[in-house]
Amino acid sequence: MKIAFLADPLSGFKIYKDSTFAMMREAARRGHALYFFEQRDMVLEEGIVSARVMQIHLTGEPDVWYTADAAVDVKLSEFDAIIERKDPPFDMEYVYGTYLLELAVRQGACVINSPSAIRDHNEKLAIGQFSQYTSPTMVTSDEARLRAFHAKHGDVIFKPLDGMGGAGIFRVKSDALNLGSIIETLTANGRHTIMAQKFIPAIDKGDKRVLVIGGKPVPFVLARIPQNGEVRGNLAAGGIGVAQPISERDREIAEALGPLLAERGLLLVGLDVIGENLTEVNVTSPTCFQEIFDQTGFDVAAMFIDAVEQKVLG
Structure with a gap:
């Protein structure tokens, strides 16, 4: 397959922990061709959505981890799959990007996650649809x-x-x-x-990232545990990630929400759970693939690429 990744600049990737890199590496291992572009590379002209895209090749080296061919303009519908991995902020530029991607879908592109579903599921507000699971x-x-x-x-x-x-x-x-x-x-x-x-006092045991792929929960979660008196467990805020088997309550929430969200076009979702309570539904660029793999050996990226292949190839 020809798989294009829409993400933030490659120069900012920390490949030892980046989930998008883990996806790329697994896709390349299976022989899929990798392409890359940023949101600013997209253009709508004469009704067609295209982008200035470069094919990338992974080197297996930590320093210079990829090489890239010269960028060329390609209709987005020519790719077998486009993986949307741009990080927030979810500002109007992000919204404009989802509109362009949605036009590309109408022209035959397969975008994961669905741009309209991303737009319709604010990562904080989406929990309002599932108040039975929230504080x-x-x-x-x-x-x-x-x-x-x-x-x-x-x-x-x-x-x-x-x-x-x-x-x-x-x-x-x-x-x-x-x-x-x-x-x-x-x-x-x-x-x-x-x-x-x-x-929720249970934050001291971690803000758990429960990954759901193709409507099914990953069997391990990453509990992001606050440090040094912090109330935030986010890894970006200094939290420590501890992988652990999915709990009965986490699985209950994931199995209740997963099929519904997958049906809406959300192939990859990161549910945040503190204690018994759902706190966020992450749909833009859920992470924690490599932390779970490094600590448990469960290959989240392989499960994800399986789901992409199933969606595209049937």
Whole structure:
């Protein structure tokens, strides 16, 4: 197959832990041809979506890990699969990219995950569809409502709806220290909508990343455990990742959501679970492939490429 990866610049890849690199390596091992482009490389002209794409070849070396042919303009419909792996922020440029990819789908391209499904599943707000699995949650820009939510629950996490890697997350305990300042900052004095969630003490055992591929849960999760008094377990915020077998509750959530999300075009999903509670549904570029493989030997990338092959080749 000809597989194109839409991602952030290759120069920023940390190949020892990058899940997109793990996908590339497994696809190349199976003999698939690899191509790469960035969102800025896409163009719509005379009704056709194309991109300036370069074919890449993995070298197996850690320093210079790929070589690339000269970039050429290619219709996106000419690829067997396009793997969408651009990281947030999910700003309007990201949204414009999903519109272009959606046009490409109508022209015959196979894009994974579905661009319209990515757009329809904000990674924070999507949990509102599955409230039976979440802790008490409020989404609003109204300061009075946010204050009332804190007064009711006493210990609350506040976070923006468009962040990643734990950015912009605040915990306010029962003393309400800095509550007003935090709400004013995150909402930009009522202009931005944010999320408030009742604090889940089980965060000390980790913010678990539960990967779901083709509607089926990966049998191991990565518990991202906060360090040094942090409330955030995100690896980008200094959390330590510990792989462990999927729990009964994690599997219950994954098996309930997985088939539904797959049916919507989300082949790869990263569910975040703290304790017994679903906290996020990650659909843009879920990670943790290599951490799980390194600690357990379970090849997540192989499971993912299996699912891509099944989708494309049947």
